Amino acid sequence: MKMLILAVSCLLAITGSLAADTCYNDVALDCGITSNSLALPRCNAVYGEYGSHGNVATELQAYAKLHLERSYDYLLSAAYFNNYQTNRAGFSKLFKKLSDEAWSKTIDIIKHVTKRGDKMNFDQHSTMKTERKNYTAENHELEALAKALDTQKELAERAFYIHREATRNSQHLHDPEIAQYLEEEFIEDHAEKIRTLAGHTSDLKKFITANNGHDLSLALYVFDEYLQKTV
Amino acid sequence: MNSILLVFAGILAVCLPASATQCNVNPVQIPKDWITMHRSCRNSMRQQIQMEVGASLQYLAMGAHFSKDVVNRPGFAQLFFDAASEEREHAMKLIEYLLMRGELTNDVSSLLQVRPPTRSSWKGGVEALEHALSMESDVTKSIRNVIKACEDDSEFNDYHLVDYLTGDFLEEQYKGQRDLAGKASTLKKLMDRHEALGEFIFDKKLLGIDV
Ligand SMILES: [Fe+2]
Numbered sequence: 394m395k396m397l398i399l400a401v402s403c404l405l406a407i408t409g410s411l412a413a414d415t416c417y418n419d420v421a422l423d424c425g426i427t428s429n430s431l432a433l434p435r436c437n438a439v440y441g442e443y444g445s446h447g448n449v450a451t452e453l454q455a456y457a458k459l460h461l462e463r464s465y466d467y468l469l470s471a472a473y474f475n476n477y478q479t480n481r482a483g484f485s486k487l488f489k490k491l492s493d494e495a496w497s498k499t500i501d502i503i504k505h506v507t508k509r510g511d512k513m514n515f516d517q518h519s520t521m522k523t524e525r526k527n528y529t530a531e532n533h534e535l536e537a538l539a540k541a542l543d544t545q546k547e548l549a550e551r552a553f554y555i556h557r558e559a560t561r562n563s564q565h566l567h568d569p570e571i572a573q574y575l576e577e578e579f580i581e582d583h584a585e586k587i588r589t590l591a592g593h594t595s596d597l598k599k600f601i602t603a604n605n606g607h608d609l610s611l612a613l614y615v616f617d618e619y620l621q622k623t624v
Numbered sequence: 625m626n627s628i629l630l631v632f633a634g635i636l637a638v639c640l641p642a643s644a645t646q647c648n649v650n651p652v653q654i655p656k657d658w659i660t661m662h663r664s665c666r667n668s669m670r671q672q673i674q675m676e677v678g679a680s681l682q683y684l685a686m687g688a689h690f691s692k693d694v695v696n697r698p699g700f701a702q703l704f705f706d707a708a709s710e711e712r713e714h715a716m717k718l719i720e721y722l723l724m725r726g727e728l729t730n731d732v733s734s735l736l737q738v739r740p741p742t743r744s745s746w747k748g749g750v751e752a753l754e755h756a757l758s759m760e761s762d763v764t765k766s767i768r769n770v771i772k773a774c775e776d777d778s779e780f781n782d783y784h785l786v787d788y789l790t791g792d793f794l795e796e797q798y799k800g801q802r803d804l805a806g807k808a809s810t811l812k813k814l815m816d817r818h819e820a821l822g823e824f825i826f827d828k829k830l831l832g833i834d835v
Binding site for chain 2: 461479
């Protein structure tokens with residue numbers, strides 16, 4: 394009798410593919426055998442086809458890595474603007490905030506990777522093509538804002554890319570949970586940040602071109618004070 | 625023609641990072657005799673910053689490991705994610721100190737690198753706590769070496785930095801090490817004859833849940 398149950402559950406295990414009581418069958422199978430180990434290979438958090446098709450799972454890991462790297466890049470810019478020569482406390486504060494946010498997003502994405510039953514690989518690269526050289530922190534004010542704007546767009550466009558991969562019209566690739574996670578935690582916020590930074594560059598542009606450039610040194614001082622109060 | 629201009633502008637941008645353009649203010653000169661930090665001390669501080677960053681990444685990997693569904697130790701995960709953020713803050717504190725002393729006006733970009741952590745899995749909570757403890761011992765040793773480098777300079781004993789590292793950083797190291805050692809001992813005793821249950825209960829304790 395026991396043998397029969399075993400055979401049946403084995404059969405079930407082989408035929409049942411999508412979430413059809415697979416953990417339950419593992420339990421039935423492994424608990425019937427007297428031994429000190431339980432394998433229960435399908436009693437995990439993986440569902441849908443997360444990690445088995447397409448690149449959404451690996452892209453999410455790469456997205457955590459990207460946030461980690463940008464977080465430390467921003468930290469260097471925050472440091473540079475706080476040296477005694479640059480002495481722009483507002484610009485420093487802006488970059489410190491970007492760094493803090495990227496850092497906490499790093500931890501959040503790592504948690505989400507494990508929420509979906511996966512493990513984090515800190516060496517995971519994205520398949521999305523990017524052209525990015527080493528980060529330079531020694532930038533003047535407008536250069537630094539430009540770099541921040543480009544970086545925020547990089548993060549936003551990567552989110553679009555993962556979202557596109559997760560919403561492709563295929564039963565193997567469609568993952569609404571990842572799509573909704575990106576929408577909820579990233580996508581709206583990106584638009585906000587990009588708009589703010591673009592607005593900053595517009596302001597600086599006006600300061601540079603107006604009054605034959607004579608306003609610039611005072612304008613940068615005032616703008617830094619403004620950042621100190623508003624960031 | 626346009627592309628030639630673009631290339632030219634690119635070359636300009638690369639070659640003249642700090643000097644004046646129409647977009648920035650001319651650098652100014654002010655006295656420098658208040659900038660007193662010496663080279664070997666400065667370099668060992670820079671290395672220490674990299675070490676704190678490295679520790680932050682290793683703790684992130686620990687947090688990731690204990691978050692996995694098959695490991696399921698949210699208390700340990702939280703402990704290590706918090707430790708990762710603390711290491712990042714240590715790096716920032718050291719950077720702040722260098723800035724106060726007139727440093728980091730150049731060579732900022734080369735200050736730190738983000739490399740993948742060397743280890744990504746642990747047998748259990750005890751092994752991770754013991755690994756964390758030995759990591760902290762290495763950090764402590766390294767801070768002591770920074771102190772030596774900043775104190776032994778025959779031309780300039782950097783009393784203030786030595787005092788800061790001794791009072792703030794070593795203090796935190798010794799407290800942190802004692803905390804990890806205590807946790808490892810309690811967990812080991814708890815797991816003596818109740819391996820699975822002991823680790824489960826300790827994990828919930830870390831989360832602040834009494835079971
Ligand atoms: Fe530290």
